[in-house]
Amino acid sequence: MTVKIARIYDDSIPEGKRILVDRVWPRGISKAHAQLDEWLKDIAPSTELRQWFNHQDDLFKQFKEKYKKELQDNDEQAQAFNKLKHIIEESHQDVILLYAAKNTKYNQAIVLQELCTK
Template sequence: MTVRVRRVQEPPEPDDGVRVLVDRLWPRGVSKDAARVDEWPKALTPSSELRRWYHAGEGSYEEFRERYEAELAAPEAAELLDHVRELARKGPVTLLTAVKTPQSSHAAVLARLLGGP
């Protein structure tokens, strides 16, 4: 299973496989044609409250990860997570995000849960 995280601003690569945007909002300055997004499961993204809390610097990444994983246990999110996991079993999946530090973001949490790095 190959799951990787890339910034949506980076040009698509041939080995990206299925490109999944994991941000709630469409990234500024990126056209839909240039992004080449195959799926956009908004229910997999952190809640607005959790996102605001984390970006306000009120908690650690570990606490954010725990809270986000709890949100991902909700039925709709869990179903979407299973769907993306099934895509990853069939071929490469690239999780796309606009965050500047993907390694300490929700995308990294998703990649780990999906069996990526």
């Protein structure tokens, strides 16, 4: 069992337990098309952090540290992160963290994948 990430708009999303890790529902995606097992809205970065980062590559290192701090310090985010870890531990299949961002190299799903595979 591994933790993988995929953009929800991609045609070829790997098989597994599908978890959306965005706060806002992805534009143009129906719930039927998404085929989610879980939507962890509260695990997403705060609106303030997301807007500050704006998926700028040069800010990713700082974003990553600020996001990790949010996951520890914000009760709702911490609960959602603990739920994700529990889902991963209990799953008998790969877990796919889905996100909508256009930037496939620098986004919160990458941070979550890294934290969950340590």
